[in-house]
Amino acid sequence: MKSTIRPFHPEDLDALKRLTVESFKGVTLEQNVEHCLGVLNGHDWRWRKARHIADDATANPSGIFVAESDGQIIGYISTLIDRDAGKGRIPNLAVDGAARGEGLGRRLIEHALDYFRREGLAYAIIETMAQNEIGQHLYPSCGFVEVARQVHFARKL
Ligand SMILES: CC(C)(COP(=O)(O)OP(=O)(O)OC[C@H]1O[C@@H](n2cnc3c(N)ncnc32)[C@H](O)[C@@H]1OP(=O)(O)O)[C@@H](O)C(=O)NCCC(=O)NCCS
Numbered sequence: 001m002k003s004t005i006r007p008f009h010p011e012d013l014d015a016l017k018r019l020t021v022e023s024f025k026g027v028t029l030e031q032n033v034e035h036c037l038g039v040l041n042g043h044d045w046r047w048r049k050a051r052h053i054a055d056d057a058t059a060n061p062s063g064i065f066v067a068e069s070d071g072q073i074i075g076y077i078s079t080l081i082d083r084d085a086g087k088g089r090i091p092n093l094a095v096d097g098a099a100r101g102e103g104l105g106r107r108l109i110e111h112a113l114d115y116f117r118r119e120g121l122a123y124a125i126i127e128t129m130a131q132n133e134i135g136q137h138l139y140p141s142c143g144f145v146e147v148a149r150q151v152h153f154a155r156k157l
Contacts, residue, residue, distance in 0.1 A: 001069050001099050005111050008064035008076070013057055015073045016066070017050040023094035024049050027132040033154050040156075053078060053092055065111050067095070067104055074099040077108040079115060086122030088112070093126075105134075109142045 008016075025031065030045035056078035057064060063079035075095035081088055090112055095104050109126075116124050126144060128135030140146070 001074070001102060001104075003067045003069040003074060003099070003104060005065050005067050005107065008057065008061055008066050010057070010061070012064075012066055012073060012076075013054065016053050016057075016064075016076050019073060019076065019094050019096060020053045020092065021046045021050050022097070027129055027135070029129065029152055032129075032152070037154055037156055056080070056091055063112075063115060065108060065115070067099075067108060069099065075104050075108055077112045079112050081116075081119060081121065083119075083121075086120075088116035088119070088121045088124040090124065090126040105138055106142060109138070113142075 028045065028049050030048040034040070034045040053076075060078070060080050063081060065077050066073055067075035073096075076093070077090060078092040079088055079090055090109070093105060093108060095108070113124055124144075126135075126139055127150075128139060130136075130149070
């Protein structure tokens, strides 16, 4: 599938939220929490996960890049910058199920890394869930080295 990567526009947000919710099924901490504790505060995991990309768009809209094919949004990557630390972070990345396995995820990562370099940053970080086999394959193959594993806990109040 031929695709181009362009900067984010605010009117993309609803489409990015939809893509996020569709893409992250099975690979998001928010769903793990719901699996263990049930629906919380009247909101399911999709509601919470969709807010992540909205938060990214508020924090650093010029660091979100959108992949399009035939005018349809088929992927995106979001980034955050900590300029004092020289750190770029990739909090969210998604490619539509029908467009996966063709190198678009890798292209989006390379696009974000080029953006970080242009911004003069020193290093980049990205996280993935232990259950996310694709992330654990893709990120090392894009030059990231594993630096830590974290264990998440949650309880009802
Ligand atoms: C992660 C994601 C963005 C990758 O998008 P993509 O366009 O398919 O990525 P690419 O085609 O560039 O690369 C996918 C790589 O994973 C590999 N892969 C696919 N299925 C795999 C599996 N089950 N286990 C391990 N590796 C796998 C592919 O072979 C490819 O590697 P290669 O280039 O060395 O052959 C996409 O799978 C996605 O949206 N997943 C759901 C959301 C998500 O997990 N986001 C990241 C959160 S950390």
